[in-house]
Amino acid sequence: MGLRVENLRVYYRxxxxxxxxxEGATFSVADGEIMGLAGESGCGKTTxxxxxxxxxPPMTYIEGRVFLDGRxxxxxxxxxxxxxxxxxxxxxxxxxxxxxxxxxKIGRMIAELLAAHNVDFxxxxxxxKRRLDLVQLSHDVLNMYPIELSGGMRQRVVMVISTLLxxxxxxxxxxxxxxxxSTQKAVCEMIVEFRNRGFVRSTIFITHDISILYQIADxxxxxxxxxxxxxAPTEVILRSPRHPYTRxxxxxxxxxxxRYRQERLHGIPGAPPRLLxxxxxxxxxxxxxxxxxxxxxxxxxxxxxxxxFIACWREI
Amino acid sequence: MGRYLGRxxxxxxxxxxxxxxxxxxxxxxxxxxxxxxxxxxxxxxxDVAEVLRSYxxxxxxxxxxxxxxxxxxxxxxxxxxxxxxxxxxxQPVIAVIYRAVPYDLLLLLPxxxxxxxxxxxxxxxxxxxxxxxxxxxxxxxxxxATPYMWLALLLAWALGHVAGLxxxxxxxxxxxxxxxxxxxxxxxLWHWFLPFTSLFLVMFGxxxxxxxxxxxxxxxxxxxRYLEALGAPQRLIRKYAFRNAMLPQITGLALQLGAIVAGAxxxxxxxxxxxxxxxxxxxxxxxxxxxxxxxxxxxxxxVLLANFIIDIIYALVDPRTRLGxxxx
Numbered sequence: 001m002g003l004r005v006e007n008l009r010v011y012y013r014x015x016x017x018x019x020x021x022x023e024g025a026t027f028s029v030a031d032g033e034i035m036g037l038a039g040e041s042g043c044g045k046t047t048x049x050x051x052x053x054x055x056x057p058p059m060t061y062i063e064g065r066v067f068l069d070g071r072x073x074x075x076x077x078x079x080x081x082x083x084x085x086x087x088x089x090x091x092x093x094x095x096x097x098x099x100x101x102x103x104x105k106i107g108r109m110i111a112e113l114l115a116a117h118n119v120d121f122x123x124x125x126x127x128x129k130r131r132l133d134l135v136q137l138s139h140d141v142l143n144m145y146p147i148e149l150s151g152g153m154r155q156r157v158v159m160v161i162s163t164l165l166x167x168x169x170x171x172x173x174x175x176x177x178x179x180x181x182s183t184q185k186a187v188c189e190m191i192v193e194f195r196n197r198g199f200v201r202s203t204i205f206i207t208h209d210i211s212i213l214y215q216i217a218d219x220x221x222x223x224x225x226x227x228x229x230x231x232a233p234t235e236v237i238l239r240s241p242r243h244p245y246t247r248x249x250x251x252x253x254x255x256x257x258x259r260y261r262q263e264r265l266h267g268i269p270g271a272p273p274r275l276l277x278x279x280x281x282x283x284x285x286x287x288x289x290x291x292x293x294x295x296x297x298x299x300x301x302x303x304x305x306x307x308x309f310i311a312c313w314r315e316i
Numbered sequence: 317m318g319r320y321l322g323r324x325x326x327x328x329x330x331x332x333x334x335x336x337x338x339x340x341x342x343x344x345x346x347x348x349x350x351x352x353x354x355x356x357x358x359x360x361x362x363d364v365a366e367v368l369r370s371y372x373x374x375x376x377x378x379x380x381x382x383x384x385x386x387x388x389x390x391x392x393x394x395x396x397x398x399x400x401x402x403x404x405x406x407q408p409v410i411a412v413i414y415r416a417v418p419y420d421l422l423l424l425l426p427x428x429x430x431x432x433x434x435x436x437x438x439x440x441x442x443x444x445x446x447x448x449x450x451x452x453x454x455x456x457x458x459x460x461a462t463p464y465m466w467l468a469l470l471l472a473w474a475l476g477h478v479a480g481l482x483x484x485x486x487x488x489x490x491x492x493x494x495x496x497x498x499x500x501x502x503x504x505l506w507h508w509f510l511p512f513t514s515l516f517l518v519m520f521g522x523x524x525x526x527x528x529x530x531x532x533x534x535x536x537x538x539x540x541r542y543l544e545a546l547g548a549p550q551r552l553i554r555k556y557a558f559r560n561a562m563l564p565q566i567t568g569l570a571l572q573l574g575a576i577v578a579g580a581x582x583x584x585x586x587x588x589x590x591x592x593x594x595x596x597x598x599x600x601x602x603x604x605x606x607x608x609x610x611x612x613x614x615x616x617x618x619v620l621l622a623n624f625i626i627d628i629i630y631a632l633v634d635p636r637t638r639l640g641x642x643x644x
Contacts, residue, residue, distance in 0.1 A: 054545040085547030099542035101556050103563075103635060116548050145635040162546070 001069040002202045003029040003052075003169050008064030010051045018060070019275045021047040023226045023283075025064070026301050027309065029169070029202040029219075034195055036213030036234070037206045038249075039223035042272065045206045046094070048223070049171040051075060052204075053089045069168055086117055090167035090200075094174040096158040100146040107142030110161060117165070124164065131160045131199075135190055152183055159190060163199045170200040176212055188216045210253060214238060219307070222246045225272045225283035228301050232308040242304070242315045245284045282312070290314050320637065324627050328620050335620075339612040340389050343605040349378060350402040350603045376402070376606075389609075398613065399606035403598055409610035412595065417614070419487050419591040422508060424580050427515035428569075435523025436565055440558050442524065443531035452524055459521025464579030468514040468586040475510060482510045485588040511587045515580055519572075526568055530561035563634050570626040573619050 008025045011018035022044045029035045037045045047059065052075060055061055061076035068088060074080045093099055101109055110128070111121035129139050135156040146154055155175070163170060172191060176184040194200050205217060213220050214234060221231040222245065230243035241247045248268045270287035273279055279286070281296040288295070294313040301311040310316065351372040355365050373379050376399075377388060392399065398409040442452040459467075476484035488494065488503045534540060534557035543553050581593030588594060592611050599608040631637045 054541075056544075082547040082549075085545065087547075091545050093538070093542055093545065095538040095542075098538040101539045101543075101560070103560055103633075104556065112552055113543065113546060113548055116552055147636055158542070 002031045002033065003204075004067040005052075006065045006067075008048070008051065008066065009062035010047055010055065010064075011060050011062055012047075013058045013060045014276070017276060020278055021226050021275055022051065023278075024298075024301075025223075025228050027221055027228060027231055029204060031201050032195060033218045034191065034203040034205055034216055035231075036210075036217030036220040037204055037223065038208060038210050038213060038220055039229075040208060040272065042275070043223045044226040044275075045208075045223050046173055047226075049091070049173050049204055049206050052169070053081070053085055053091050053171060055081075086113075086162075086167070087165050088167055089169045089171070090162045090165070091171040091173060092155075092159055092162045092175050094177065096155040096175060097151040097178070098154075099158050100154060102146055105143055105145055106149075106157060110142070110164075113161070114164075119165065128160070128164060131164070134193065134197075135160055152179070155179075155187070156190070159187075159194075163194050166199055168201045170194070170203045172203060172205045174206055174208075176207060176209065184212065185215075188212060192216050210238075210249070222249065225278065226275055227283055227298075228309070228311055229284070230308075230310050230312075231301075236308055242308075243310050243312045244288050244290055244314070320631055321628065324624065328624055332616065332620055335616045336393070336613060337386075339609055339616060340386060342612075343603075343608045344382070344385075346600075346603065348603050350605050351376065351378065353603045354402050354405060376400075393613075398610040401599075401604055401607045403602035403604040403607060409606050412607060413592065413610050413614055416591050416595050419584075419589060420580070420593075422504075423511055423515065423584070423589065423591060424577070427512050427519065427580070428573075428576060431516045431519035432523050432565070432569055435520045436527045436558075436562065438520075439524040439527025440531050440554075440561070442528045443535070444554070449528065453528065456521040456525040456528075459517055460525060462518055462521075463582075464515060464518050465582035465586055467518055468511065468583045471510050471514050472586060483507050484510065487590050507589075511583050511589050514586075515576075515583055518579065519576060522572070523565065523568075526565055527561060530564055531557050534558075534561045559633075563630070566626060566630050566633070570623045570630075573622050573626075577615055577619055 005028065006026050008022060010022040011020050025044075025048055027035075037048065039045045051059060051061070052066060052073070055075050056078065066073040066075050068084070073084055073089070100106060104112075107121075114121050114124065128142075132139055132141065137153060137156055137160070141149060141153065141157060146157075149157065159175075170191075175191075176187055179187060191203060191205065195203055205213065207213060210220070217234050219231060219233050220237040222229045222237065222241075222243065224245045230237065230241060230246045232241075237246060238250060241250050245268075252266050252268060254265060268287055273283055273286065280298070282288070282291070282299050285291045285295045292313070297313075299311045299313045299316070301309050302316050303309050304315060351369055354372065355369050358365070358368070360368065377385060380388070396410070398413075401407050401409050401412050404412055438448075438452060439456075442449045472484040475481050483489070483506065487507050488500065489507075492500055492503055494500060531554075535553070537557075537560075540553050540557060543556070580591075581596060583589070584591045584593030585597050592614060595607060596611045598604070599611060
């Protein structure tokens with residue numbers, strides 16, 4: 001079953017008009033799939049992640065439908081979404097280290113949050129303790145204030161809290177961005193472990209670091225300027241990408257063993273368009289080496305091979 | 317916790333020492349001296365006046381060098397002796413202040429506590445109710461910018477003089493003797509209403525604005541967003557925000573105490589309310605060193621004590637202070 005998103009369009013309302021941050025995203029995430037969502041800053045990946053759980057102004061729902069386990073998710077309705085949040089859809093936010101109330105003991109905060117969802121804290125306590133063990137935290141943290149924990153410990157606490165009710169969908173938003181590499185690895189392993197143990201079914205792992213996705217993601221979706229560019233199994237994206245943006249993105253990754261004193265790192269010339277007033281058609285057109293007239297129209301996101309989706313007129 | 321309070325206590329003792337020293341010094345820097353004022357009031361023959369003058373100068377030890385007066389002052393202070401009032405000679409200063417203190421407490425404690433509680437509640441409500449925000453915010457800004465004395469004058473004029481609803485002077489009617497009866501308590505409250513209201517309103521504005529801004533800030537904080545994303549009810553999020561927004565308000569209370577007391581003094585003068593403020597005015601006009609000293613000493617002690625209590629409360633409600641992790 002998993003997650004299915006159809007033609008999701010979410011804009012930001014600003015004084016100067018709508019910022020078209022997410023333009024017609026269509027994709028699905030299967031049960032047990034960890035989908036990496038990659039792209040540069042401002043390409044709409046966080047907008048996509050947040051809109052699935054917490055679509056709050058200035059974010060504005062324009063159109064599109066979301067189905068989770070065959071049930072429609074009313075993402076445009078802040079109130080009705082409460083029944084999905086935490087239980088069915090959960091998030092590990094980008095600011096996980098500051099996500100806990102500084103003046104409440106962690107255990108008490110969890111109890112109060114659970115009570116709001118009609119879950120008895122004492123009933124779930126044994127499971128909570130098992131999960132704290134799993135992320136190598138002492139049970140004492142429940143009796144501590146967030147300030148008594150290090151940033152990494154706080155993030156692990158948040159990871160445990162967010163997945164405590166075994167959500168069908170977990171959104172991990174840039175959770176490795178502020179970490180050193182060894183902690184990054186530990187966090188990534190936890191995400192995989194959570195999936196393997198069935199704590200979460202589908203995961204959307206948002207990051208701009210493709211090398212991390214190579215370690216943990218089953219599939220990778222690449223976004224560019226608010227549009228889905230390509231989605232395929234991780235190996236395919238990395239070995240044989242077909243969208244010109246993905247190809248240039250992968251080509252620009254540093255290779256192990258290469259000496260960049262002799263051979264300079266390559267980037268993609270140009271900059272993404274302004275999303276306040278984006279050009280019609282394919283938004284990568286201006287930077288694309290293979291663009292042609294057809295690119296004036298928006299390319300559809302179509303499946304060219306099983307599980308491999310591309311939005312590019314050259315490839316379909 | 318112990319170390320935190322120990323350090324605070326040390327700071328307060330130092331503050332007390334310097335404040336009391338300044339308190340002792342200031343009246344002595346005023347031109348003139350209390351004995352001359354006292355003698356002038358008696359309207360005596362010149363030679364008798366001179367004899368009496370030299371007697372009083374010695375009696376009040378004003379002939380000693382300043383440093384010795386200062387030392388004697390501290391010694392007497394530790395014995396609980398604040399000297400004798402020259403204005404109300406020969407009543408001891410302690411007795412004069414002792415009579416005034418109940419009125420200060422009657423006025424200040426309810427005004428400070430009620431305005432703080434009401435301001436916090438209304439401010440928190442204003443943070444989420446649009447129409448309340450549109451009315452309370454401008455009103456609060458006007459109130460908090462109003463000098464205590466000016467609002468007191470305005471109320472005395474409008475409700476006392478023009479409308480004639482409330483008396484504008486004294487703590488009770490002249491024809492009533494203080495005693496425990498409903499009649500007296502009614503009369504007391506009737507006289508108390510205007511000074512209380514003028515203090516309450518000014519402080520209320522400040523607290524309401526502070527709380528509104530803090531709540532809005534807290535509701536935007538990461539922990540609030542996380543709770544919201546996990547579908548926590550608004551009730552829980554607001555509870556957390558309110559609790560955390562209270563902390564700066566408690567600090568604000570400690571910081572504001574001095575200004576509040578000063579405002580209360582002005583208010584007491586406007587309404588001729590027989591508290592310390594009224595005494596200070598009389599002491600200044602009569603060059604009564606000892607009474608002035610005593611009044612300020614009482615205020616210094618009161619403010620420092622209140623600050624210390626607030627510090628303790630703060631440590632109790634904020635784990636960050638209690639755990640000594642903020643470098644406080």
